[in-house]
Amino acid sequence: MTDWRWKWAWLTAMLALVLAWGVPAEAGARGKRDEALDARVKAASQAEYRVIVETVDHSALTGDKALKLAGGKKLRRLVSFPGEVAVVTPGQLRKLEQDPLVKAVYLDRGTTSLADRTGTTTGATYARASLGLTGRGIGVAVIDSGITGWHDDLTERGVGQRVSAFVDLVGGQTAAYDDYGHGTHVAGIIAGNGYDSYGRYAGVAPGTNLVALKVLNGQGGGFMSDVIAAIDWTIANRQQYSLRVINLSVGAPVTSSFKTDPLAHAARRAVEAGLVVVTAAGNRGRNGSGQIQYGGITAPGNSPYVITIGNLNTQGTVRRWDDVVAASSSRGPTAFDYLAKPDLVAPGTGIVSLNAAGSTLSAQHPEALVNGSRGVAPAYLSLSGSSMAAPVVAGTVALMLEANPSLTPNLVKAILQYTSEWRTGVHPLAQGAGLLNSFGAITLARKFANPTATTPNASMWSRHLIWGNYMVAGGELDPAANAWALNIVWGTLSADGDNIVWGTLSDGGDNIVWGTLSADGDNIVWGTLAIDGDNIVWGTDCGGNDCRNVVWGSVSEGDNIVWGTIDTGDNIVWGTMVDGDNIVWGTAEDGDNIVWGTAADGDNIVWGTSGDGDNIVWGTGDALVMSETSPEETAGDMFDDLFVAPLPVVTDGTIGGIL
Structure with a gap:
């Protein structure tokens, strides 16, 4: 064994001794409940719980039988994560835990939204102009708060809407609508054509077709099971609607490893089905005191299968040298698994995109409304957050897939990270592989569509x-x-x-x-x-x-x-x-x-987790602040949500937008 492996073993042993008193309790100590549900039960503050029940054989028949014996109310069956969504009382929950056919019971965690110059800054505008790409023929599933029934920027040359289907998992309506406004804004970043602004606020891939799956209500909240059901629908209907990409600008608290988390499991199934899953990292980059904190990545962004996007602040210019990672953007590593996230960062601050007239966001933030150029007011809205960064990447992926339809989800991820611009002096757990470079990614994808005769170095x-x-x-x-x-061949x-x-x-x-x-x-x-x-x-x-x-x-x-x-x-x-x-x-x-050991003698080790979830920092005064989240927190507490930013002004004095 080499010297460094001996020293690695020594460091591991030392950390094990230090943290031995604080090793998290095994799942068996809390029965079959996940950590989030266990915290709610111990608080004894609820008369009933919305849960996801996983049986040992993952069959619908067994799930129905277990719920019937326990007396719970079944809401729906999930496919991506095979289980039953139900509402149960504490007594019914105990019966489920005692059933030998029940493997685990998860809290159906709350989800929420994670919410100009973008095309120029990332190179997407130049790629469209020079390569003639618009995303035509590529379908993108927007799992969010819906999409407004009509917006000029979602038309096909002024006629019809490029929203191929609308699925309402919240209210069951058939006609498209967006009572919160978040999904419409996200849709415009991906596929708006800039009709009402003469192209000024066009999205990244203006020829893309969209499918809207509504999982958030009029206040921007929802349930994890609805997101999983939306992923199930997308997988089942991907061929009919030519769906290649899923945009998830929504998230839930991370309460377990990605290997067992229902939402992360569903995202993995989507990737295995050939869908590129782009998700927001979250807006948990600062703690309550305003300090930068690490470890705030949300689910399903904690999964290595998805492409997790952090929020880049372009400072209102098209120059790249002044771009910085937004303070609010969630940093890695992921909870429980300690994976390196985000995967990369993209513009997400002060993004001007479509406004859903009459929606909650439109009504609550009149200062963020932006008029169009055709006398249609207000046609646009300026928002900030990782919610806005994720669709910038989703639109880029649509252009990549148009350039080379044979790309696999993993190859898409590799190209995006390979071509990203690394920033010296910026923490890797803040920027991931670096800043999105749409033009480089699209060009490299196009190169792979026409391989040369060179032989890869195996x-x-x-x-x-x-x-x-x-x-x-x-x-x-x-x-x-x-x-x-x-x-x-790289x-x-x-x-x-x-x-x-x-x-x-x-x-x-x-x-x-x-x-x-x-x-x-x-x-x-x-x-x-x-x-x-x-x-x-x-x-x-x-x-x-x-x-x-x-x-x-x-x-x-x-x-x-x-x-x-x-x-x-x-x-x-x-x-x-x-x-x-x-x-x-x-x-x-x-x-x-x-994690993060810096001393020359190997004595400095930073970040372990004790049994009660407290962070242990041992060593240097330069220790990073880790994410202060817990299973008891609500979805709203977890995310900081999206935030409204004043419209950035470009150096020439004009208001910037997505170009």
Whole structure:
């Protein structure tokens, strides 16, 4: 075993001793209830609970039988997460827990919304103009508060609406409506054509068709089971409506691992069905004292299967250098699993998009209304939040899929992160892979649609999963599998020497993004390749059985391992090892986590979780503040919700919008 692995084992053992007194109780101690439901039951403040019942065989027959014996009121059957949604009293809940056919009972947690220059800043406008793309033929499911029955910007050349279907899981109505206004705003960011503003406030993919699934009520609240039911509907009807993307600008508190959470499970099934799931990270970036906090990612954004988007503040300009991650944007890591999130960030502050006249948001925030250019007032609304950032990415994905319909959900995610702009000095748990680069992502997707004759380097790109992520089909780590596609070549995209994203081409015409290419032609992103070619990005460099993932770092002696899983199963993330002492965020085989360790002697370890949910910070005064959430909090408490921002002014004095 190498020296750094011995030191890793030592650090893990030390943390285990320190945290031994605070290891969370096993699920068995609280019966079959999840943590959120257990907290409600112990508070004894409710006469009944809305729950999701999971049986041992996941069959509808068994679920019906269990509810009949317990006496609960069944509301619906879920498919993505096989279970029954029901309302039960405390006594009926006890009967369900005593039933040997019942595996678990989950609280049906509350969900809420997570709520100009965007097209220019991300390059989407240039991509549409230069490549002739609009998202035509691509369907996007907007799971939100609905979409207004009519808006000029959702017409097809002034006729009809590009809303192919409307499904109301809240009120059961058949005609499209949006009494809250959030879903309409999100829809405009994705697919508005800017008709009422002469194109000024057009969305990212103005040719896209939408399906609206209403899961939020007129106050922006809802239930997790309704979101799962909407995902079920989308999976079942994806072919009929050419659905390729789901936008989820809604979220729920994270109360368990993504492996058991019903909403995260449903999102995973959607990805396995070929749908790209884009979700908002949440707006829990600050605590009650206004301090930046970490660990506030919401569900299903805590799942590695989805693309989780944080909120970028463009400062009201089209320049990229002044863009910053919004203070309100939720930071990683995820609760329970400690996964690296968000995946990337996109513009989400002061976004001007469609207004649903008469809706709650329209009525409560008259100061945020924006008139159109055709005498139609008010046609638009300015909102901020990760809710607005997610549809910017969803629209970008629609353009990518139009450029290359063969892209898989995982390859879409890889391209988005591969082309994102990394910002030095910004915490990785705030920006993820970096700032969205729509033009780079669309161009790279288009390149893959016309592969060249070059041969992939199998040892780097075709043999191993990347990021330590889960294989979509199997659900378990499989180091021998390829997560993206067998024919993908990250380097040497073409012989014509086209430069994809803001970089310098080598003499051989190989692709280079933000870095320097070595003489052997291997691709390098965000760094400088060593002479021996050991610096690998989004791949695995294998020497026999000693396989090491290397991301975002320079390798001198092979010791810098970032955002990957080594062959022993120990994760080492975002750490630079000079003498092997610096270990940053990983999970050892026994489940003990080590996060943000900085001292040279290995003594500084930050962030563990005690049994009562309190954060343990041990070591430096530079310790980060972790998310102060608990299962007892309501959805509204969890998110800070979206917020209304004053309209940013571009440097030329005009009001900016989505272009």
